[in-house]
Amino acid sequence: MPLACLVCLVMALPPLDPLVRGGTWWVPAFVMMVAVAGVSALYRLSGRGSLAVPFLQLLVAAFLVTPLFAGHVAPLGLVPNGDVLAHLGMALEQGAQTIDGNAPPVSSSAGVTLIIALCLTVFMMAADFLAVTARCPGMVGVLVLALMAVPLVLHDTGLSWLAAAGCAVGFLLLLAADTGVRSREWGMPAPGGQDSSARAWGAVRRAATVSLALAAAVLLALTVPLALPWLRTDAFHAMADGTYIGTGSDVITTTHPLVSLRRELASSSDRTVLTYRTDAERPDYLRTYVLDEFDGVNWTMTPVNASRDTRVDGELPLPTGWGSVPSQETVSTRIWLDSDAPPVDFLPLPYWARTVQVSGEWYADPGSLMVFTTSSPPTGLGFSVETVDRVPAPEDLADSGEPRSLPGDFRNLPRDLDPRVRELAEALTEDARSPYERAVALQDYFTGGAFTYDLSPPAVPGGSDPLAHFLLEDRVGYCEQFAGAMAVMARQVDIPARVAVGYTAGERMGDGRWAVSAGDAHAWPELYFEGTGWVRFEPTPASSGGQGSASVPEYTRGAQEDGAGSPDGAVEEDPAAGVTEAPERPDGSREADEAESDQAPSESGEPEDEPSASAAAPDGDGRAGSGLAWLPAAAAVAGGLLLSALPALVRALVRWSRTAALASGAAGSAHTAWRELRDTCLDLGGTWTLAESPRATATRLAGSGAAPEAAPGRMGLMSGAVREPVPEEAAAALWRLALAEEAARYAPSPTEPEALRQDLETARAGLAATVRPGARVRAVLLPRSLAPWNRPRPVPDPEPVTS
Amino acid sequence: MSLGTHHGGRGGGVQEDVGEIVAVADRVRGAIETVIEGKPEVLRLTLTVLLAEGHLLIEDVPGVGKTMLAKALGRAVDCSVQRVQFTPDLLPSDITGVSVYHQDRREFEFNPGPVFANIVLGDEINRASPKTQAALLECMAERQVSVDGQTRALERPFMVVATQNPADMEGTYALPEAQRDRFMARVSVGYPAPQAELDMIDSHGSRSPLEDLRPVTDAAQLRELVDRVRSVHVAPGMRRYVVDLVNATRTSPELRLGASPRATLHLVRAARAYAALDGRHYVVPDDVQALAVPVLAHRLLPGPEAQMERLTPEQIVAKLVARLPVPGPQ
Structure with missing residues (x-):
């Protein structure tokens, strides 16, 4: 039995592997576990009862610690003396610091190895006591679960199914060993005596019973929360949304940005996510994620890497293609994440951040200037950021030529993209002379009134391309669709583009701070102009008929008057679609927003009720609920x-x-x-x-x-x-x-x-x-x-x- | 078990044999019941031991009819009956017989002792000296007597019905385990029920009903029946069940001494007879269960813990029986 315990616990070691860098951390732990289990097995073989076993195990473990961890300071490498104790104490302290101060995986220093070995030795002794002395091998499962919980809690990739299966197999082996020992002690094999067909039938019946019970449990676990709304937690259903991005050991897994965006928009929109104070007169959007790859349906993030080189230490690296910063003027912003909001592993930052002062272990992605962490981030984080103060002038944008300083990746599109999208993009930009004009023309197409903003757009019919469906068929969507579609079309017309996800600037509070709520979650396209860099565009309708706090950037306004499509023209051209959508005024200031807000009620007599951004969430939920709630x-x-x-x-x-x-x-x-x-x-x-x-x-x-x-x-x-x-x-x-x-x-x-x-x-x-x-x-x-x-x-x- | 006797016959030669056993047994039972009333279980057990060629030990306080039972049995079966009253001065030769020198013929002549009979009634067997007890018990096991180098076989059927007072009574020599082991079963008669006792006053008032008892069968028929009982079927599962039960007495922590292999044989034989008396040609667990206490209990010695808890061997056997699974379908 002690050996079965050993096997069981050793099988539970692989899940710990991702937490420690370096392959040899398990060797001392393994040696000590083997020794402890061996002591137990040998002593019990002698038939003297089990009272002395824990003491013997402690003794053996204590003797082993010296040669394993302090062999070089101890006399003969074996004898523990004061030096050894001091050395071990230091190692422990250093190990604890390493574990506290670093996100997993931690390096396998002597201290860390010592801590792991001691913990596992204690586990082994506990398992031995539970399974052999107390005869409750089932309780060893708690220890195994505790071991499995460590990577689950600490590591972002969680637990591989292989490792989990290994743990399970080890535990089952232990149980089987116990059953064997027990039946041998009773002196009689398990009840048998029936013929083999009866036994087989019994086994089939038992298996059927067990699988029925399992099926019932799973079915109930899935249906009860669906049927009872108050049992619905995001935590449960969010399990299905987790997206694993990238491969390798130092990669980041996060909830897919668009999924979390959708969830935030659909949630109670008044919940404050963060507040900030800034020097800027008109603060820019706060950007959390950058999605730069389009697979034909979704925008996804290139894997980001956390390495020593990209660790945030005040100053952020310069974006790819920039030798220096265009302007030395900076705007400083202090951001406080709300302590009630879920912790973020990507910081919401204004673009383009030069320095970030934040506590903890954070890394920056040089291409996108995303700042992220690999460890579990704290809630209620506060940090400061300095951004380059730059307001791109329309003239500069208009004069920019071909984007040479950027890799061509930002113009990549899947080959099998619907050709109608390309035709549409080319038709819209026919008259445009420069990339800038093409970009403005695209933005005007979206904000021109032909599109309807709706947080719960009708489902895309099966088989059709969601992008083409949005652009050409129903023209109903929210920021995700708008941003994605504009970015795709920009790439179609040779402008490097990507999708940014984050928050709008939010609302100004009385004390000069700005408050950003969950309803301000947003996605927008970023287009690249040679000489200026990445520039934000805003295709999503703003104000009451769209994303409430979205604002069209100033630099797209000036050129808009001589842009290709006028908003009014768009309405006239396409009166059937989205007539209730108030055309986006290029000078969409707060006053204009208010005016439109006044306008909205008069239009609400239309059969198609246009939800505002804030009202959309409950409304959308309610509609889905009333239609489908009875079904589950x-x-x-x-x-x-x-x-x-x-x-x-x-x-x-x-x-x-x-x-x-x-x-x-x-x-x-x-x-x-x-x-x-x-x-x-x-x-x-x-x-x-x-x-x-x-x-x-x-x-x-x-x-x-x-x-x-x-x-x-x-x-x-x-x-x-x-x-x-x-x-x-x-x-x-x-x-x-x-x-x-x-x-x-x-x-x-x-x-x-x-x-x-x-x-x-x-x-x-x-x-x-x-x-x-x-x-x-x-x-x-x-x-x-x-x-x-x-x-x-x-x-x-x-x-x-x-x- | 009243329902059990209604079990109908099923035809077949074996079945008819069993039917004859039932008929004869019923006659014997009826005859004895005119003397001993209200003790059907004791009677049934007595007949079982008779048909299984065993010996019966009747243990009870004086005056409850131990001797009367033995005598009635001897009368109901037309066979030779001898009675030995055991006393402390009884000698082994008083039981086995003695060779006497015949003056006229100038040779030794063997005078057979009371043991040369079909049914031997040993009264108060525990009053005799161990030496004398041993002489009787040797005959019981070997069914033969060796006197002066000559071995003489005893008659068939041969059944010793010994009575003894409970072991702790004054002036008794308790039978050693080895000798108790030779009795197939031990039964205690017990006091009669009040109504039976009332009837007894009436029936025994004028003259002894024993004298009116007429034999209903004879030794030859009895021998035949005994042979037929041997052919009663014991299924493999039932054999295993008996072995398991006996084995349980050996492994039980409550018992210092378990039952012997001889007990196993006795139990199987008794179960056969018991089944035959019930009109069955096969043994069922109920037979073994009913016989377990009378057949096993007197051979067992309780362990110290059981003695402290005042558990008698009878109770321990009953516990073992209640725990042992009966043989299931094959």
């Missing part, structure tokens, strides 16, 4: 009914097969009838012991019915039991069944008895009449006989006396 509920009810009827169905099936066997006069019909009688008795709550012979059972049942056994002398006092003898004919039937079973079991050549089926029916009816109606109903709905643990089982032989 009904499914759950139906599933529940089906599940609750399942035992009855299975029991009926068993009974039917037995009755059929009786009717066909198959061999062993007496046994079949007797088994059915046994199950009926169990179902009705009666007792059935293997030490009782058939006729004794029949006599007992005939005398007291199927009511549970009461203590002798207290007949009839049992609650719920009606103790009365079964009717005459049922008693006679019981007796005949018992004699038939007896003859089938013990007679040299039993003759097949007749009328067993009728006898069985009579006996069953007679037994059922002896219990209360409640017990009868329970016997039908929850037949106890289906549960293997209710079956009578042989009492193991008493332990032999060793004297």
Whole structure:
């Protein structure tokens, strides 16, 4: 058994591997675990009981620590003295600091290795005590789970299924070893003696029972939260949304930015996510993620790498293609993340940040200037950022030429993109002379009124390209679609583009700070202009008919008057689509927004109710809820009914097969009838012991019915039991069944008895009449006989006396 | 077990044999019941031991009819019955017989002792000296007597019905384990029920009903029945069950001394007879269960813990029986 414990715990080691850098951290731990388990095994072999085992284990562990960790300071490499203790203490302290100060994976320094080895030794001793001394090997599962929980909590990639399976296998091995030891101690193998077909049938039935129970558990776990809205937590369903980005050891996994964006927009929009104070007059958007790859359907993030070189240490690296910063003027912003908001592993920062002062371990991606962490970030983080103060002038943008300073990746598009998208983009930019004009033309197309902003856009019909569907068919969407579509079209017309995800500037509060709420979550395209860099565009409709706090950048305004498409023209050209959408004014200031807000109610008489950004979330949810809420509920009810009827169905099936066997006069019909009688008795709550012979059972049942056994002398006092003898004919039937079973079991050549089926029916009816109606109903709905643990089982032989 | 006797016959030669056993047994039972009333279980056990060729030890306080039972049995079966009253001064030769020198013929002549009979009633066997007890018990096991170098076989059927007072009574020599082991079963008669006792006053008032008892069978028929009982079927599962039960007495921590292999044989033989008396040609667990206490209990010695808890061997055997699973379907 100690060795089984060892195997079990060793199998639980691989999950720890991603947490420690360097391959040899497990060696000392393994040596110490082997030693501790070996001590236990040897000492127990000597048959002296188990009292001294923990002390011996401690002794051995203490002696092993010296050569393993302090061999170079100890005399002879073995003898522990003061130096050794001091060295170990230092190592412990250093290890603790390493673990505290670094995100996993930590380097496998001597201190870390020592801490791991000591912890695992303690685990091994605990496992040995639980499994061998206390004889509760199941409890070792807690230790294994604790080991598995470490990577689950600390590491972003969690636990690979292989490692988890290894843990499970180890644990099962331990349990199997314990079962083996136990049955050997009883001196008798597990109950057998039936022929192999009966055993196989029993195994099949057990497997069916277990899988039914599992299926029921999974089904309930999935349907109950769906049916009960108050049980719905994001945490549960968010499990399905987790996206793993990149490969390798030092990569970041985060919830897919667009998914979290959608979730934030759909959530209560008033929740403050962060507040900030800034020097800027009109603060820019706060950018969290940059998505730079388009796969035809989704925008995704190139894997970002956390390495020593990219660690944030005040100043951020210059973006790719820039030798220096265009302007030395900076704007400083201090940002406080709300302590109630979930922690972020990517910092929301204005572009283009030069320096970031933040505590903890953060890394910057030089290409996109995203700042992220690999460890679990704290909530309520506060940090300062300095950004380059630059307001791109429309003229500069208009004069910019071909983007040479940037890799061509930002113009990549999948080959199988719908050609109509390209045709549309080229048609829109026909008149444009420069990249800038093309970009403005695209933006105007989106904000021109032809599109409708809706947080819960109608589903894309199966098979059609979501992008083309949005651009050409229904033209309903929210920032994700707008930003993505504009970025794709910009790439179509040779402008490098990517999608940024983050927050709009938010709302100014009374004390000069700005507050950003979840409803300000946003996505927008960033386009690259040679000489200026990445520039934000805003295709999403702003104000009440769109993303409330979105603002069209100044630098796209000046050029807009002589841009290709005028907003009014767009409305006239396409009156059918989105007529309620107020055309986006290029000078969309706060006053203009307010004016449009006033306008909105007068238009709300339109059949298509246009939700504002803030109202959209509950409304959208409500609509989805009213349409679909009853469906999972009904499914759950139906599933529940089906599940609750399942035992009855299975029991009926068993009974039917037995009755059929009786009717066909198959061999062993007496046994079949007797088994059915046994199950009926169990179902009705009666007792059935293997030490009782058939006729004794029949006599007992005939005398007291199927009511549970009461203590002798207290007949009839049992609650719920009606103790009365079964009717005459049922008693006679019981007796005949018992004699038939007896003859089938013990007679040299039993003759097949007749009328067993009728006898069985009579006996069953007679037994059922002896219990209360409640017990009868329970016997039908929850037949106890289906549960293997209710079956009578042989009492193991008493332990032999060793004297 | 009243229902058990209603078990109908099923035809077949074996079945008819069993039917004859039942008929004869019923006759014997009826005859004895005119003398000993209200003790059907004791009677049934006595007949079982008779048919299984065993010896019966009746243990009870004086005056409950131990001797009367033995005598009635001897009368109901037309066979030779001898009675030995055991006293402390009884000698082994008083039981086995003695060779006497015949003056006229100038040779030794063997005078057979009371043991040369079909049914030997040993009254108060524990009053005799161990030496004398041993002489009787040797005959019981070997079914032969060796006197003066000559071995003489005893008659068939041969059944010793010994009575003894409970071991702790004054002036008794408790039977050693080895000798108790030779009795197939021990039974205690017990006091009669009040109604039976009332009837007894009436029936025993004028003259002893024993004298009216007429034999209902004879030794030859009995021998035949005994042979037939041997053919009663014991299924493999039942054999295993008996072995398991006996084995359980050996491994039980509550018992200092378990049952012997001889006990196993006795139990199987008794179960056969018991089944035959029930009109069955095969043994069922109920037979073994009913016989476990009378056949096993007197051979067992309780362990110290059981003695502290005042558990008798009878209770321990009953516990073992209640725990042992009966053989299931093959």
